[in-house]
Amino acid sequence: MQESGNPCIFIPYQRDLAMKTLCNPGMLLLLIMLTNTGIMSQQPAQDVFTVIHNRKSVRQYADKPVENEKVETLLKAAMAAPTARNIQPWLFYVITSRQVLDQLAADLPYAKMLAHAPMAIVVAGDTHKGNPNQEQKLNWALDCSAATQNLLLAAEALGLGAVWTGVFPYSQRVEAVSQALELPAHIIPLNVIPVGYPASDEQPKDKWDPEKIRWID
């Protein structure tokens, strides 16, 4: 049944299902689909809706460092967020220094878990970017929030645990983080995100509430 020129023509035994599968157009298509969905690539595919709805705030971490490759994947996701006028006003501080993590844990009221986290990422805004006028000057905080959300989703997808601990707009917290990281005045930290492998079993919250929707039709 095989046409001449088809590499399968020389397979001696029909029971060689593996080879037959590879030479079957339908099966090949299946394999290509699997590859595209990431199942057969290095990074397993994670359905975006599953990740969005499974994301949770994780506050306890295993005593295990986070691989640099994964940190880079988090930051690549963060930088894919949209920004007003495409200004990309963000900076990302990746903190693995035990001393700095402990300092932040001591100084921030809602980030005590940093004392037991292997690392943290601070998402900060560069308020000099794009020469913003008075009206535009808050855009950095919205852009950095969108980037943070991408980062948190990426963490969930990679099997990491993370939590957005708020810094801006609390002036005391902004000051504490700015001091610990020696930030210039025009760089404003939005948050501190401890990241690690989860050591607890936090569950996602179901926040779906149709009452929050207004239909204008």
Add this chain to the structure above:
Amino acid sequence: MQESGNPCIFIPYQRDLAMKTLCNPGMLLLLIMLTNTGIMSQQPAQDVFTVIHNRKSVRQYADKPVENEKVETLLKAAMAAPTARNIQPWLFYVITSRQVLDQLAADLPYAKMLAHAPMAIVVAGDTHKGNPNQEQKLNWALDCSAATQNLLLAAEALGLGAVWTGVFPYSQRVEAVSQALELPAHIIPLNVIPVGYPASDEQPKDKWDPEKIRWID
């Protein structure tokens, strides 16, 4: 080679690959994996990283309404975002009224595409939520930005096109949207997001820039 009791034993022709596939444990496993990743379920699985990196601002839409079911999927994703102190200070205005869409297109300098969009979603903050003090009062904008990012990712995953057109912190735009939607003073619109089926071929921007990373170790 088949053991007795295996339902495949009676397949008369080895060339019946389809049946053989179904009876092959490896192939069955493959099918189960496909089902689990959503490829064979109603909503196809979309890898979260693919969606994050493929998301783009879409400004032209086909003359085709967006199904209510999809709108609900967008809003469910939006409401899965984290919020400061879990206050969920958001409201979502789903606008399909031609008159309101045209009004907004006329009043907003960077949202002219609303005149040709089948619908739009306004993400707004309820500043009465959580009795915020002066310092906390901007949290709604960060929370609503994270929700917006989830919504934009969900749109990309559903094959919809959308774009975040900024409203807050621009006072004139806030006023225009508040008037068009008859919002009370404590509800502040963050953005207007036209949504539709894409009628153009916008490409995602590659914004990865390692220079935006500071390593503190």
